[in-house]
Amino acid sequence: MGVKIGDLVTAVEIEIKDLSGKKIAIDAFNTMYQFLSKIRQPDGSPLMTSKGEITSVHSGILYRTANLLEDGIIPVYVFDGEPPEFKRETVEKRREERDEAKKKWEEALKMGDLESAQKYAQAALLLTEEMIEDAKKILKLMGVPVVQAPSEGEAQAAHMARKGDVFAAASQDYDSLLFGSPRLVRNLTITGKRKLPGKDVYVENPPEIIELERTLSDLGITREQLIIIGIIVGTDYNPDGIKGYGPKRALEVAKKCKKPEDITRFVEWSFDISPVDLYNFFLNPPVTDSYNVDLSPPDKEGLIRFMVDEHEFSEDRVRKVAERVEESFKRASYKGLEAWF
Template identity: 60%
Template sequence: MGVQIGELIPRREIELQKLYGRKVAIDAFNAMYQFLSTIRQRDGTPLMDSKGRITSHLSGFFYRTINLMENGIKPAYVFDGKPPEFKRREIERRKEVREDAEVKWHEALESGNLEEAKKYAMRATRVNERLINDAKTLLELMGIPVVQAPSEGEAQAAYMAARKSVYASASQDYDSLLFGAPNLVRNLTITGRRKLPGKNVYVDVRPELVVLDEVLKELGIDREKLIEMGILVGTDYNPGGIKGIGPKKALTIVKRTKDPLKKYQKESEVDLYMIKEFFLNPPATDDYRLKWREPDEEGILRFLCDERDFSEERVRNGLERLRKAIESGKQKTLESWFRGG
């Protein structure tokens, strides 16, 4: 879900080419849910191999990552670790939502309503250890850095961006800003033509760049106040926030009140100060190495084609694109070196 403050956040569309040569830390779970939700058959069934193992996420990670690299972007994927204890309630709520959606998915299938079926199938998306491990295996075979966060992947990606290990954190959620990411890129892994849920309408989804300093300047607050504002509206750690407070009202409150959380703590079932501290100083690690390697092409063919029933022709075409993207990147780097740039 993420913090719902988007209506007040200044952002600008950018072309993928504007990120050429940039390192970007991608919230892997955020991307995985996107792939599992959108890469499905007409009735909502995910892509699967002959053994019934889901492969939608592998298709997403393989082809979308290649697309990023063709645009000169150097992606690193950051995977979630253990969530904070105060997120337990939201995790349970999401589980109930998925279970309810799964029931409605099968009911829609039985009634022959494929559009409804796909809608509920997308909401029923879930991630498990097998899917996570498969994704890590593929990315490592592709030579893409994989970073294991101690807690929230989004917090780790923001930490890496703040340390300038990468240019930006990439996620759909604005939580990255609360975690201190100086630059946030949205829509990175879902760029392209997309159908609006429940409507026969298609829109072009383009990457967006959000700069933390510009956000704070536009809103007239500092990061601490931005965190307080997010908490009042509602985060993954206190879903729903404080009743009756939306983004605009929250902004007014944090500007006028020295300690706004004190007033509203009694209305919350969780410790708001604990959430604030988590955003200010989230668990993060320095134990990561961002090194992009040559892909193991034979390993990828074995994993995707022999083990997961992917089309060998399509995978070989993807590998050819990946090879050319890497060679192009090397050539650009070499040209830049000779120019002294």
């Protein structure tokens, strides 16, 4: 879900080609959830093997990654580690919401209401440990760097972008900006299309980039004040935010705050975690410097065997993808990324 500051940031539309030759730290969990919720049949059921193992995440990771590589982008997938203790309540609440959605999905299916079924199905599934491990395995077989964050993936991605080891962080959420990433890419997809919820209408949804400095100067605030805005409107750690405060009022409050201790002078804070602790977490989260952001040679046959033998993918399709991945790797290592074209 992430921090609710979308209305305040300055997003600039880009083309996927604009990212060619660049390394991008991708929020793996965020991306996998998109796949899990969006790669569905018309009745809302995900892709599955004959044994009922869900393979929507596998499909998304495989094709999306191959396409990025073909466009000269080096994706660096950053996986979440241990969530901070104060996120536990949110994590539990989300599991309950998913259980609820699952029931409603089944009811809608019984009633033959496909529209509702699709809606509830999207919210009904949880990433499993097996999906996460399989995604890592697919990426490694593709020769794509996998980074294990000690805590939040968005924090780790921001750290890598700040150091200049990657050009930007990519996620649908805005948290990486609070964690200090100089750039955030959203809608890092090939088709650039998105279905409007509840309607049979598709809208263009092109990739966009949000620059932290640009956003801060447009708002006339510091990163510290952006964090204050975030924790007032709501984050994963205090999901509802302060009652009655949207982006506009939060901005006004933040402008009056010199330090996090000032927050409680303006708003009533009722969450378990203190605003100062939350602020300090965003300002200085747990991260690691032990990671690699370079491509390795892909294991073409290994990839084919894993997808075909263990997950019932079509050999023709996977072989085609694997060849594209191999071609991309050769091109990247021969020319270097600067001279992609």
